[in-house]
Amino acid sequence: MLRLKVVSPEKVLFDGEVTRVIVPGTVGEFEILEHHAPIISSLEKGCVKYQTQATQEERLDILGGFVEVQKDEIRMCVEL
DSSP, rough: EEEEEEOSSOOEEEEEEEEEEEEEEEEEEEETTOOOOEEEEEEEEEEEEEEESSOOEEEEEEEEEEEEEEEOOOOOEEEE
16 A cells, blocks of 8 residues: 655645555656655646545646655645
8 A cells, every 4th residue: 555645735635545646747647556666756737646445536636746755655745
């Protein structure tokens, strides 16, 4: 499992366990799975998609931001 925390300047948008995350990176969309290599990337306008434990795919439209992945923890700061 991955731990995902998504925050905006106003509030915490999501904090929980997920099985995968797809983000709109500035050089293209990419997927984050368990044991992903550490990475920091900027994000562009697009849709963040993440799969919860209940196998539901959730979607969040963003205007941009940043993502950091380290040791199965994903932290995102986004603008809505």
